[in-house]
Amino acid sequence: MAIFSQKKQLLLWIFSSCLLCVTSGKISNDFRSKAVNLGGWLVTEGWIKPSLFDGIVNNDFLDGNPLQFKSVANGKYVSAKSGGGTTLAADQTIVSDRELFRLWRINETTFNFRVFNDRFVGIANAGKQTQVVAVSKTPGEFETFEIVRKPGDSSLVRIKAANGFFIQVNKENVVTADYAGYTTRWTKDDPSVFIVTINGTAHGEYQVTNGYGPEKAPKVMREHWNTFIVEDDFKFIAENGLNAVRIPVGWWIASDPTPPLPYVGGSLKALDNAFLWSQKYGLKVIIDLHAAPGSQNGYEHSSSRDGSLEWGKTDETLQKSVAVIDFLTARYVKNPSFFAIELINEPRAPMVPLETLIKYYKAGYKAVRKQSSKVYVMLSNRLGATDPTELLPLARGLKGSVIDYHSYVLFSTDFKNMTVPQILDFIRTNRSAELNLINKANGPLTFVGEWTAEWEYKGGTKKDYMRFVKTQLKVYKQATMGWAYWTLKNGRVLDPNSGIKAVNLGGWLVTEGWIKPTLFDGIVNKDFLDGTALQFKSVTTGKYLCAEQGGGSIIVANRTSASGWETFRQFVGVDSNGNGIVAVSITPGNSDTFEIVRDSSDKNRVRIKASNGYYLQAKTEEVVTADSQGSNGWGDDDPSVFVMKTTGRLEGEFQVTNGYGPQAAPQVMTV
Structure with a gap:
């Protein structure tokens, strides 16, 4: 699920480095996958193809986007008291989780708001007032609101409740839904006007399909599936030294052509094409259940609606997942390219308990073996788990099982402070040691299902990147089932013929510590900064x-x-x-x-x-x-x-100014 991918030139170099070790394509004891992931194709990841979201009206108001509302009248943020379960007030000068409202999009202007403890904002009568509260566990008519944006300034909004009145902040800072003014001059004394700030975005399958809605989404998604990955890509992969593709899919594929809303049909036909093209060009296919019912990690790439993780909390989500595995295995079991199926991608610890995951893995393995004794069954390690060997006791008893280990030199501040030699040494020692822990004698096969040619190091030369890739490839040879590079395509890479020539002035008016680390040097105990x-x-x-x-x-x-x-x-x-x-x-x-x-x-x-x-x-x-x-x-x-x-640790504006304190910070920041 990495959020970075190198340009095609580097990917070609990676492919060419594999030309000396192409196999015949037959599965044997010494077969090792040299694969590439087809990320962002059948499971949307917005960073891979941002343009997919361009046609959505109000595309900054997608499901899961956390909003803040600041009253223009009193200058304070709207807050769900105690994180939810009671009333709302506009009485906070700084923002915490209680001042964030996650969107559930109904249409381009109508929404539900979900607060910190998963309650939904709604209206309730309280004497002469209609108070705004956050008490309902499920949204209904009275938890539905319309957001009206100011023409010409989309950062100013009014919020219309189900009773037909607008939300306002009264003199006691209580938020009520009883403002009858149907028009406004959007002035700073209007208690029904708020400044909206979007504090993050989600761009997954749920967001894109629900964003376009049931009328437009089918056309948009089918166009994407038909053009983003095509037959020529499989030909290119096969001709450049790779022997397999790992294809992420979502649970809704098993309900094609009429999956539950907001998902749309058509991804199954695309997967059918992938098998036809793989067979034509001699490639093996690894199906990866990337998005499970309810989301197994709360991230957009597992199609979480609002960052929530619901998979595994009920038997229903486990049973639905097993049914998807059963469906996919039965559909492709006779295709000679069907090599392996991954039961789930990156379940997140500790929210997904190990015992729950083991229960599911046993059931999923049984569903595969009911159809085939030859297809390999891949078991993904948990994200955030401290023990990379936690699946070994289970996998040893499952013939033909494979432990999937994902390896990124990303997503940790530890790497930001390393030099190129230190990063390369980390891969040779740390990553090599972790793989060796899993590679036990008479144990399951191992597979590096995701790795990439991007890192936290800034300013690397082309030669540095080549060394980085070469070092990884050398280490990942230890994986007894091989590896899969993340990912084939990245729509964010600019057309080299583009006339755009620009530079960001990052780290100037908003501190980012990695840009100018010396800014923090004068702070006493600078390893004890806020958020560390x-x-x-x-x-x-x-x-x-x-x-x-x-x-x-x-x-x-x-x-x-x-x-x-x-x-x-x-x-x-x-x-x-x-x-x-x-x-x-x-x-x-x-x-x-x-x-x-x-x-x-x-x-x-x-x-x-x-x-x-x-x-x-x-x-x-x-x-x-x-x-x-x-x-x-x-x-x-x-x-x-x-x-x-x-x-x-964090190294932002709050950390540097609070670190120096009110006496020293002004001088440091203005120099």
């Missing part, structure tokens, strides 16, 4: 501090490996009923404020001082308290000492 994710490992228990259930309960020190629950960005505080440490506060106060004291000789060893004047200590694996007086030493027998690790 930290992990703390007790030196006495040897285990990580963890927020049980991810927050809302106590802090313990009983985890041997770190996940999202061991990374601290939520609000931790001292229990008001004692000295226990909890993570329950929605907003931070005095009891949720801590001082980090570093060992002068090892800055990764720290003590954490609570607001009661005492230090945190791990008394046992299950008990973390704030009642240690500390000591002069930093030994491994001191329960108040922790080894700290930074797992991610």
